[in-house]
Amino acid sequence: MSTQLLLFQVLNGLGIGMIYFLLSVGLTLIFGLMRFVNFAHGAFYLAAAYIAYAISLAFGSIWWALLIGPLAIAALALVIERLLLRHTYAMPHEAQILITFAVALLFQEIVILIFDPLAKSVPVPASLSGIVFLGPYVYPAYRLAVVAAAAVIAVVLWLVVERTKFGAMLRAGSENAEMVGLLGINVDRVFMAAFALGGALAGLAGVLAAPLRGAEPFMSTEALGIAFVVVVVGGLGTLTGALVGGLLIGLVQSIMSTLWPEAAQLMIYAAMALVLLVRPAGLFGRF
């Protein structure tokens, strides 16, 4: 592979990696606090992609979906947390996994019921449909915008977690939820907020990814798999882990897709196995 091509693939990989970061950061955030993995995370992403599709049909572009998508998913997440998950916190962690898995199945079936099983394409917003020159390379403007948006979100999230009172509650809650409760903080409320925030992030990832990969009812499984790889590689429960894991996996996929296209997806998982072998807790893992 020539250096030119390699550089281009690296650029491409960073772009994919930022989307993977967005996809998995909500998962890692929820785990960090609540110690359970939301198997409906991919389904949140799926639902948001369909919201983007519906809005692009109604308004001709996905702009409104950027606001409505994450908010709608956050609201859904809240309903699920209050209605179902709340009753499982005292149960073994399998209960939360199975409930969120069932919710994911339900979402998939509801999406097929409302739309149909066929893949939908979602248009790129007209103002971002062009290309951008980056030195000698051309890069789709929309992709660049997504990377920029993901970078902004990474910074905002870092500020929220490290510099706000809510972030302090999140961090304290992830160390010792019981103690935080004894200090007079409503942990229940913090759990709700964190689950809604995680949902909103999955929603945002779904809306942003829709113009890139379309919307189809089975995208949730693929997304969940990728998100798991990212958090296993980066280490569960850390923002840095999600970012570095996402970028690394994006790079592996992009570079492998020129070397051995049929196995690009396979290599993502092989990379995960490799990390697992040398660093079982992930690159930045604490657990």
Added chain:
Amino acid sequence: MAGRFPNVATLLVVAALVVMPFVMHTTLATQIVIFATGTLSVTLLLGAVGLLSFGQGLFLGLGAYTCAILLRDHQAGPLTGLVVAMLAGAALALALGALIVRRRGVYFVMLTLAFAQMGYFAMLAFKGVTGGENGLTGLPRTFRVLGLPIESPLSFYVLTTVAFLIVFLLVQRLTASPLGSVLAAIRENEGRSEALGYPVVRYKLAAFTAAGAIAGLAGGLHAVFLGFVPPSDIELEMSQRLLIMAIIGGVGSPAGAFAGSVFYTLVSEALSEIWARWLALIALLLIAIVLFLPGGLWSIGRLVAGRWGGRAGHG
């Protein structure tokens, strides 16, 4: 809880296996038994050791492809095919298990799902061997096992049922044995079992390997029965289906795997005629079971049996 063996459950399952081909299509009955075999691997892991696997479809798929390739390209008999499918499932489970059983809790669960996805993408990447999206076709449709012809639907059913029964009895025997008690101890309190000196990781790895062998066998049976290997055998959806069957049936007893497969297969057969999105109802049922009936459908049977037993005692 070390139960007795054989027990009432053994009797009920054997009775059901005898009756099934007379009350439904033989091919449907065969399908139920094959999925019950696959589900046993989930039930064994979750029920006996407390390991939740989202990836047993990986071993089922590997077993199916292995058996199919042996039957088609190497003129192997079905027994050889099934045994090798089992060994392949065990070998892969041993290798992956060595990597992942050390990871506790949700990490283990995520890794089973991730490796199941890896298997699916490996199937796509090596489509010269697996047939990719088209599946692996061209298997012989008639066999001889121990001199007996396997051609009619009923003969396939008998072959499948014998294989299932062997595994079922072994799993029942295992859970009732002292080894089963050690596994239960690990399930209830891993740290304490370790402190008592049990090599916990080795026990978990052994259970994971055995479950891989069982799923591999189920895959082999599926290939022999269908005469081809659909790619769906190794898709994540297969792992999920086995898990759903296990949870609905109940993981407290190996018979739960059978009950789950009977229920799921019959309900899906009946509902899919009426409403294509029947899986939504299964999802709702799954939620209800996790929240209100953690022992699954089989535990209803146990409840009723307990009540009857009580009456008999009074009378």
